[in-house]
Amino acid sequence: MASNVSLKGKEKAGKGSKSSEERSAKCVKEWSTWAMKKAKVITHYGFIPLIVIIGMNSEPKPQLYQLLSPV
Structure with missing residues (x-):
């Protein structure tokens, strides 16, 4: 039963967390759009x-x- 609990904990951490590369890519995209x-x-x-x-x-x-005159 202890191994079951630890597997569930690892799955949640792996799915919900974003890598720093993904966050920096999103930040660069937002900054370039703003610029x-x-x-x-x-x-x-x-x-x-x-x-x-x-x-x-x-x-x-x-x-x-x-x-400013057209002539």
Whole structure:
């Protein structure tokens, strides 16, 4: 009967526990998803201002309305 109890204990520990590799893989996946979402938002809202800043620092120096006008 003692061997029966120890076998049940080993089964529960083996099924319920996750290895550190599984946990780290899940953490990396969550982090990369979070980072990609943030990069998408930064790129979306930062592209046009970046182009305006680069345009204003070029030679010859245009005025802001010249950069934004379609002509």
